[in-house]
Each structure stands twice: as structure tokens, then as C-alpha cells.
Amino acid sequence: MSVPVSQMATVTSYVVKQKLRGRKRYPLVLMLEPLFRCNLACAGCGKIQYPAQILKKHLTVEQCLRAVEECGAPIVSIPGGEPLMYPDIDKLVVELVKRRKYIYLCTNAILLKEKLDLFTPSKYLTFSVHMDGLREEHDEAVCRDGVFDQAVDGIKEALQRGFRVTTNTTLFDGASPLRMREFFDEMMTLGVEGMMLSPGYSYSKAPDQEHFLRESRTHQLFSGILSNPKRRWKFNQSPLFLRFLMGKKDFECTPWGNPTFNMFGWQRPCYLLQEGYAATFQELMDGTRWENYGKKSGNEKCRDCMVHCGYEATAVDHTFSSLKGFAETVAVTLTGKL
Amino acid sequence: MSLEGWVPQINDYTSLREVVDYAFDYRGNTTIVKRDGRELVGYIFNRDADAPEPFLQFFDEQGEGPFTLAYADIATIKFTGKDTAAGNSWRAWVERKEKERALKAAAAGAGQLGRDPRPDGG
Numbered sequence: 001m002s003v004p005v006s007q008m009a010t011v012t013s014y015v016v017k018q019k020l021r022g023r024k025r026y027p028l029v030l031m032l033e034p035l036f037r038c039n040l041a042c043a044g045c046g047k048i049q050y051p052a053q054i055l056k057k058h059l060t061v062e063q064c065l066r067a068v069e070e071c072g073a074p075i076v077s078i079p080g081g082e083p084l085m086y087p088d089i090d091k092l093v094v095e096l097v098k099r100r101k102y103i104y105l106c107t108n109a110i111l112l113k114e115k116l117d118l119f120t121p122s123k124y125l126t127f128s129v130h131m132d133g134l135r136e137e138h139d140e141a142v143c144r145d146g147v148f149d150q151a152v153d154g155i156k157e158a159l160q161r162g163f164r165v166t167t168n169t170t171l172f173d174g175a176s177p178l179r180m181r182e183f184f185d186e187m188m189t190l191g192v193e194g195m196m197l198s199p200g201y202s203y204s205k206a207p208d209q210e211h212f213l214r215e216s217r218t219h220q221l222f223s224g225i226l227s228n229p230k231r232r233w234k235f236n237q238s239p240l241f242l243r244f245l246m247g248k249k250d251f252e253c254t255p256w257g258n259p260t261f262n263m264f265g266w267q268r269p270c271y272l273l274q275e276g277y278a279a280t281f282q283e284l285m286d287g288t289r290w291e292n293y294g295k296k297s298g299n300e301k302c303r304d305c306m307v308h309c310g311y312e313a314t315a316v317d318h319t320f321s322s323l324k325g326f327a328e329t330v331a332v333t334l335t336g337k338l
Numbered sequence: 339m340s341l342e343g344w345v346p347q348i349n350d351y352t353s354l355r356e357v358v359d360y361a362f363d364y365r366g367n368t369t370i371v372k373r374d375g376r377e378l379v380g381y382i383f384n385r386d387a388d389a390p391e392p393f394l395q396f397f398d399e400q401g402e403g404p405f406t407l408a409y410a411d412i413a414t415i416k417f418t419g420k421d422t423a424a425g426n427s428w429r430a431w432v433e434r435k436e437k438e439r440a441l442k443a444a445a446a447g448a449g450q451l452g453r454d455p456r457p458d459g460g
Binding site (some may be wrong): 043046049050051053054056058128143264265276277 | 362364365366367378381383384385386395397398399400401404419422423426427430431432435
């Protein structure tokens with residue numbers, strides 16, 4: 001685990017407070033999307049598939065901060081679109097740091113080198129660079145050659161200037177465990193603080209057997225990648241979530257764990273599904289029929305989903321729900337054995 | 339299959355509620371035809387069919403909004419804008435890449451066929 005102690009302490013105290021207050025549903029990470037515009041056009045990315053007038057729009061800093069206050073989560077992830085194309089990204093980051101929010105600025109890093117002067121290194125600010133594998137795999141995933149090298153240049157420059165840098169990687173069916181292990185080595189050699197992994201979201205109307213096979217394939221893929229993890233590999237996420245991906249734990253989704261806010265409002269029910277929008281965070285929490293989501297609900301759209309935005313919050317909550325969960329997290333963190 | 343160009347007729351077989359749901363999922367501008375005959379062009383991003391007074395919300399062609407419109411005021415919705423999601427799925431991308439690879443492999447194979455198999459070519 002590579003999460004700094006101060007960040008761990010902040011999250012721990014936040015979760016414990018929620019538990020003491022008896023709050024059954026609480027947000028952990030706000031997914032704040034100030035814009036949908038991007039300088040890449042990755043295949044299948046729903047975030048950029050909008051008419052021109054929507055892609056030209058963005059939230060104001062005030063709207064962003066209002067959402068942050070409403071939600072109250074200790075971590076703010078800024079995806080998009082490409083957040084470095086947001087004209088007020090520097091002002092937004094300054095305001096979030098003032099509020100002591102831990103920020104994950106999720107970027108493809110094409111503009112990172114050019115925009116670094118806008119920011120000041122802080123323990124609250126992390127550039128989370130999208131890297132879907134080694135050069136060949138990454139450039140194919142983002143549908144453009146040369147992006148891997150640009151991202152590596154950006155990472156090097158950011159690290160040299162003292163910024164926190166992590167990577168975030170989405171894995172799809174067919175990924176090579178061996179190549180992924182090489183990728184982890186390369187990222188750690190670059191000097192990133194930690195890596196984040198998640199399977200991609202897939203949804204299809206399929207018979208039960210096919211769902212079961214998909215889940216087995218995901219477990220197989222992540223077991224192939226993460227069995228015998230090297231000591232030098234650092235992951236910037238809950239080790240229990242990684243164990244879940246390997247099929248060693250069974251979790252249920254926490255769709256309210258990573259609420260999403262963008263120019264349309266508060267997205268129902270989660271970061272991945274777009275079934276409507278609530279005007280306020282409270283309306284999202286009170287007015288969403290949460291029982292209709294997650295594997296147990298039988299919702300077809302949730303059956304194959306093992307994505308971090310639904311399950312990482314479950315893993316964190318599990319850690320603080322029982323002594324057993326806490327002990328398991330501590331043991332995995334200390335031994336490094338997943 | 340894209341709904342681009344669809345001009346649904348609201349009748350016993352196609353309800354307004356269904357058409358609004360399709361329009362909500364559609365990744366392009368639509369033209370909302372009001373009961374008074376006026377037309378509004380924009381992107382529909384939200385709807386609530388279960389509200390006491392069902393409504394939809396949209397940004398207009400200039401990006402102004404959001405505007406709210408009651409279902410009761412809508413005659414139909416025409417799918418007039420370009421569908422920005424059409425052909426852009428991950429699956430479509432993988433299929434395109436596989437075709438490209440197969441073509442490259444076939445071209446390389448054809449090149450090999452035309453070459454003299456003897457090491458020195460002589």
C-alpha cells in the first residue's frame with residue numbers, strides 16, 4: 001500500500017465518524033466532472049459522446065465547490081473529460097487544497113508537462129495518470145500512437161518537481177498478465193507513488209452461465225497478474241478490493257460510495273450508469289432506489305460489474321465494520337501478500 | 339442501431355413515455371414538438387416519468403439551460419441531431435482493429451508469396 005499516513009488517517013477518522021453517527025450510506029470519493037471535453041477520443045468512452053454545445057460547456061468553480069460541500073467526502077476525484085482542459089483547474093485545485101480535500105486529478109497527461117506551472121506540490125494533490133499498460137497496449141486503448149510516451153514524459157516531470165503521481169489502469173478481457181506485470185515494474189521504476197487497477201465495465205443481456213464465466217475470467221486475469229506480487233509494487237487502493245478482483249473475497253456494490261456530479265447534476269445511481277439526475281446530493285441519496293442496484297438486486301446492468309467505483313468503497317467500509325476486516329487489511333498491508 | 343432520423347408517432351403502440359426514454363438515452367440533439375406546434379431543439383439529459391407531474395430537462399442548441407418541460411406539453415420528439423455514439427462503442431473499435439490486423443497479416447502473407455523462397459533469392 002502506498003497511501004500516505006495523513007491520507008489514511010483522514011479517511012479512517014471520516015469513516016469511523018460515519019459509523020459512530022450510525023450513517024448507513026455515506027460517500028467516500030466525490031467524482032467531480034467539471035467538463036466532458038477531452039483531447040483524446042478513446043473508443044467506447046461515453047463521456048465524450050455528446051453534441052458540440054454540451055462538450056463546450058463546463059461547470060464554474062463555485063458550482064464545483066458547492067458540490068464538494070454538499071457531498072462532504074474526504075476525497076475528490078476529478079475525471080472528465082480531460083481536467084487539464086478545464087480553464088479554471090488551477091483555481092479549483094487551490095480551493096480544494098484549502099478545504100483539505102485529497103484530490104486525484106485523473107489525466108491522460110498529454111498536457112501535464114505544459115500545465116504543471118499552474119500547480120504547487122501538496123500532499124493533497126495527486127496526478128492520477130491514465131495508463132492502460134505498456135506502450136503498445138496503452139496507445140491502442142486510447143486509439144492514438146505516442147500517448148504513452150507523452151504520459152511518461154509528464155510523469156517524470158511531475159515527479160521531478162515534487163508532485164504526487166499515481167497511475168490508474170483499466171483492464172479488459174484478453175489482457176496479458178505477463179505484460180501487466182512488466183508494466184507494473186516499469187511504473188515503479190519511473191517512481192510513481194502507487195498504482196490503481198480496475199476491470200472495465202461490461203454489460204450485456206446474457207444467460208446466467210455467461211455471467212458466471214465473465215466473473216471467472218476476471219478473477220483469473222487478476223489472479224494471474226497479482227499472485228506473487230513483487231515487494232516493490234505499490235497499490236494506491238484498498239488491498240481488500242484487489243483480493244475481491246482475484247476472487248478471494250465476495251463483496252456487494254456500494255453505488256453511493258463514489259457519487260458523481262457534473263453539469264447535469266448528481267448522476268443516478270453511480271459513476272457508470274446514467275439513469276437520471278438529482279438536483280441535490282440529498283435528493284440523490286434519499287430519492288434513489290438503491291435496492292435496484294448491485295449484484296443481489298438482479299439488475300442486468302450490475303451483474304458483470306466489478307469496477308472500483310462500486311466496490312472500493314465496499315472494501316474500505318468492510319475494513320472498518322469489524323475487527324476481522326480491520327485485521328485482514330492490516331495483515332495484507334504489512335505482508336504485501338494479496 | 340441508431341435512432342438518428344426517427345420521427346415517432348405517439349399512438350396506441352408507442353407512448354410518449356417510451357419516446358422520452360429513448361430520447362434520454364440518445365447521444366445527440368433532438369427536436370421537441372410541443373402540443374402548441376412550437377419546436378425546441380436541444381439535448382435531453384434528464385427525465386422523471388414518476389414525478390407527480392412528469393417532466394424532462396434539456397440544454398438548447400446554444401448550450402443554454404437547463405430548461406424543464408412537462409410531458410403534458412409535448413406532442414412528440416424527433417431524433418434530428420447526429421447520434422454521437424453511433425459506431426463508437428468499444429466493441430466496434432475492437433472489431434475494426436481486428437479487421438485491420440487481419441488485412442495487414444493477409445498483405446504480409448501476399449508479400450511472402452511473391453518472394454523467392456530460396457534464402458539467397460538465386
